Amino acid sequence: MIAILLNELASALSPMALAAADGDGGPTWMLILGPAGAGATYFLSWRYYRNTHQSHAFERETRIEAQPVTGNDAKVKEIKGTKKTGIDGDNRTNHRQRVQRLG
Amino acid sequence: MTSLPPPGDGDLPPPLDTQIDPPADPTIDTRNERLDDGVNRCPQCGATEIQLRPSAGMLVCLFCRHEWSEARLDETIANGDLTELRGRTIGSGATDIDTGADTLITMKCAGCGAEVVVNTEEQMGARCHWCRHVLTINEQVPNGAVPDAVLPFKITHDDAVARIDAFAGKRRLFADRGFLREFEPDNIVGVYMPYMVVDSNASADIIGRGEIQTRRYTRGSGDDKETFYDADVYEVQRHVDFTVDDLTIESSAERANMDSSTNTNNIINTILPFDTENAVKWNASYLTGFTSEKRDQDVAHLVPVVENQLLSIARSEVQSSVDHYDRGVRWEREKVDIHGTRWVAMYLPVWLYSYYHESGGKGLVHYIAVNGRTGEVMGSVPVSHPRLLAAAAAVGGVIEAIVIAILVAAG
Numbered sequence: 278m279i280a281i282l283l284n285e286l287a288s289a290l291s292p293m294a295l296a297a298a299d300g301d302g303g304p305t306w307m308l309i310l311g312p313a314g315a316g317a318t319y320f321l322s323w324r325y326y327r328n329t330h331q332s333h334a335f336e337r338e339t340r341i342e343a344q345p346v347t348g349n350d351a352k353v354k355e356i357k358g359t360k361k362t363g364i365d366g367d368n369r370t371n372h373r374q375r376v377q378r379l380g
Numbered sequence: 381m382t383s384l385p386p387p388g389d390g391d392l393p394p395p396l397d398t399q400i401d402p403p404a405d406p407t408i409d410t411r412n413e414r415l416d417d418g419v420n421r422c423p424q425c426g427a428t429e430i431q432l433r434p435s436a437g438m439l440v441c442l443f444c445r446h447e448w449s450e451a452r453l454d455e456t457i458a459n460g461d462l463t464e465l466r467g468r469t470i471g472s473g474a475t476d477i478d479t480g481a482d483t484l485i486t487m488k489c490a491g492c493g494a495e496v497v498v499n500t501e502e503q504m505g506a507r508c509h510w511c512r513h514v515l516t517i518n519e520q521v522p523n524g525a526v527p528d529a530v531l532p533f534k535i536t537h538d539d540a541v542a543r544i545d546a547f548a549g550k551r552r553l554f555a556d557r558g559f560l561r562e563f564e565p566d567n568i569v570g571v572y573m574p575y576m577v578v579d580s581n582a583s584a585d586i587i588g589r590g591e592i593q594t595r596r597y598t599r600g601s602g603d604d605k606e607t608f609y610d611a612d613v614y615e616v617q618r619h620v621d622f623t624v625d626d627l628t629i630e631s632s633a634e635r636a637n638m639d640s641s642t643n644t645n646n647i648i649n650t651i652l653p654f655d656t657e658n659a660v661k662w663n664a665s666y667l668t669g670f671t672s673e674k675r676d677q678d679v680a681h682l683v684p685v686v687e688n689q690l691l692s693i694a695r696s697e698v699q700s701s702v703d704h705y706d707r708g709v710r711w712e713r714e715k716v717d718i719h720g721t722r723w724v725a726m727y728l729p730v731w732l733y734s735y736y737h738e739s740g741g742k743g744l745v746h747y748i749a750v751n752g753r754t755g756e757v758m759g760s761v762p763v764s765h766p767r768l769l770a771a772a773a774a775v776g777g778v779i780e781a782i783v784i785a786i787l788v789a790a791g
Contacts (some may be wrong), residue, residue, distance in 0.1 A: 304787045311783065315776025322768055326551050326761045329640040333628075333652035335689055336696035340625035342462070346701045348618035355424045356591070364591045367708030372695040375688065378714035379585065 336372055405468045405679075408457050410528040410724070411412035412450065412661045419491065420516050420665045422446055428491075428514040434533040434752075439665055442602035453529040453724065455566060465581040465720030468679070473528035473662065474576060474725035476508035476678045483523055487515045500525040504664040504672065516664030524574070524675035527725035529659035529668045533752040540731035540750040541565045547748055547757045554771065558760040559735055559746075569734075570752065572667060572727035573648065574675035576631045577656050578686055579722040580624045584694030587713040590616040596640040611707055618698040626656045627689060629682050631675040631725065636685070644747045644760040651751040651758050654728050658753075672727060680724050690716050712749055729753060737762040 324330060367373045420430055422441035429442040438447040457471075483501045488494075491513035498506045498517055504525065505516035517526060536545075544565045552560060596612035630636040630649065638646045660666075691714055702709045729752025736745050739762065748759030 294742070302791075307783050307787065311780025313776075314779035315772040318775040319768055322554055322771065323763055326554060326763045327512075327640075327644075328647060328650070328758060328760055330759055331650040332638070332646050333649050335627060335652070336693050337394065338653045339627055339693070340620055341693060341697070342625075343620055343622035343697045345699050346421045346618055346620045348616070348698075350590070350617075351613050351615045352612055353589075354613045355594075356609070356613060358610065359607045360606065360608060362609065362707075364589065364705075364708040364710050366710040368574035368711050369699060369702060369705075369709040372692040372699075375691065375714075376588075376711050377713045379587075379713050380717070 398739065406527075408469060408471045408663065408722075408724075410453065410471045410473055412663060417445070417488075419513060420663060425446055430514070430665040430677050432532050432666050432670075434536045437532045437534045438664070444787055449532075450663045452657075453659050453661055454657055456661060459579075461479050462579055462581050462625060463621075465579060465722060467720055468754075469722045470679055471528035471722075471724040473526055474679060474723045476680075477524040477676065483525070485517060489513055489515060490591060501674070504667050515612075524696075524725075525672075526662060526664075527574065527675065527727050528662065528699075529724060530662055530727040531654055531656060531659040531729060531753060532666050533670065533729040533731075535729075535752050535755050537568070537570070537731070539755065540568055540570075543750050543755060543757045544568060544731070544733050544748050544759070547759050548761060551761045554763050554768045556737060556739075556764045559737060560737070561716050562638070565733060567733065568731050568750075571672040571730050571732050572670055572672040573635065573730050574631045574673055575726050575728050576629045576675075576677075576679070576682055576684075577659075577724045577726045578624075578627045578629060580627060580686065580690060580718060581720040582624070582690050582694075583619065583621045583717045584691060585715045586618045586695060586698055588616050588709055588710050588711035588768075590614045590702055590709040591707035592705055593707050609707075610636075614704060616705070616706070616709060618701060620694055621695050622693065622697060624690065624693060625697065626653075627686065628652050628654065628656060628728070629689075630714065631677045631682065632673055633676055635673070636677070640654065642744075644745065647747045647758050647760050648730060648749045651730065651749050651756045654751065655752050656726060657727070659726055667727075670729075682723075686721065687716055687718065690718065721787075733759075734763070739765075 368376070393490050419428055421428055422430060422444060424446035425441060425444040427441055427443035430439050431442065432438070433440040433447065436447060438449050440447045483499060485498045485500055487496050487498060489496055489508040489511060491508060492511040494508055494510045496508050496515050498504070498515070500517060500523060505514060507514050548555070548563060548565070591611045591613050593609055593611050596607065598605050598607050600606055635645050635648060637643060638649060640646055694716065695711065695714070731750040731752055733748040734745050736743060746760040747761055748757065748761070750757050
């Protein structure tokens with residue numbers, strides 16, 4: 278299992294390391310990759326054993342019959358020159374995060 | 381302008397205690413009337429020595445080896461089109477628990493007339509001490525012990541042991557040494573867990589904001605180069621009508637608590653779903669040789685859980701309709717209208733291995749559970765922190781060495 282983890286971490290980190298070594302951000306930050314890899318190994322292994330993140334995926338594993346989805350899309354404004362790569366609080370895939378209840 | 385006369389006694393509404401109660405939810409009668417005398421006889425020879433044979437999912441007479449099964453619940457109640465489901469319908473085994481109901485049930489033996497007491501906290505049957513007949517609790521007593529239906533075990537003890545052994549075997553390296561020393565998968569217990577199985581007909585509305593990128597550009601040069609985005613922002617509304625068949629909800633308050641810092645109940649939740657459409661009418665003989673846990677939650681306690689899950693399902697259903705919002709969608713308001721629900725109480729089969737482990741003065745029961753129908757396994761294995769820390773440090777060290785080598789090579 279350690280070999281698999283090492284392999285995955287190495288393949289994820291080596292392009293970053295090479296880019297950094299090319300002079301993009303200087304070499305000093307790269308030294309954090311070791312502790313980060315150690316932390317990731319600990320966390321992923323612990324989770325593999327304890328499975329605290331697992332639960333029944335009732336959204337997919339229950340027999341659901343849905344009618345075609347309907348709705349409206351109304352443009353309300355434009356954003357110019359933001360540095361943010363996405364909308365704040367994107368919860369499109371986080372189906373279990375509850376938001377304000379209507380009605 | 382006219383003034384209204386002061387109200388006299390005749391104008392007051394009747395006192396609350398004399399008002400007519402609102403109509404109770406309609407119930408589906410799921411009693412197994414054939415077994416009302418508490419004696420489950422073999423249809424072929426009349427013997428009462430009956431138990432489940434998991435490999436066949438059938439009841440077997442231990443006297444003449446005849447095998448049979450109770451009727452599937454789905455065949456005995458009208459299911460109909462779920463889009464036509466209105467109001468709330470409850471199985472007679474899922475009605476509210478009477479907290480005053482006695483857990484000690486006195487049964488009259490149909491063989492000899494003796495009175496036999498069964499403690500439903502611990503078992504669902506007893507043997508008549510005079511004539512040796514086996515008496516089982518088949519009447520739906522209102523203490524949560526007798527559900528509408530039971531889904532018999534199909535995975536055998538040996539099969540479940542092998543699956544748990546394989547699951548734990550993949551997790552030996554960093555497992556707690558005490559766990560490994562004491563690991564005895566043969567000690568698994570077959571447990572019928574209490575669930576509510578809910579059919580629903582619902583509609584949901586979801587409102588939020590979505591963004592579509594219109595332009596991406598950079599400003600500056602060299603180290604000061606920065607990327608900027610322009611985007612259109614939309615108010616997004618979605619509506620979906622849907623039906624859900626056999627949503628399965630824990631009906632024991634203790635099992636429904638999924639706080640992973642204090643328990644590992646999420647493990648048992650993860651092995652869902654079951655093929656609940658194959659559940660059969662209640663017959664306590666299915667429980668012979670297994671243990672069971674009583675339901676302690678009424679429908680009213682579980683309505684918020686169902687609403688929550690229906691909202692999650694609705695959010696999942698509308699997801700593909702907002703794929704074109706490439707900068708994402710932030711749902712802000714949501715609503716579910718439940719047009720109809722049908723509730724059935726059910727015992728579902730789980731093979732359970734449990735291990736109590738103390739770490740840092742805090743105890744936790746770790747479960748490895750096997751779905752008694754599909755064989756799906758999930759578990760929590762206590763870890764050896766020193767071993768895990770050593771492995772993490774080793775991995776970190778190797779990565780650091782690679783990084784240093786790259787830096788040296790680069791210049």
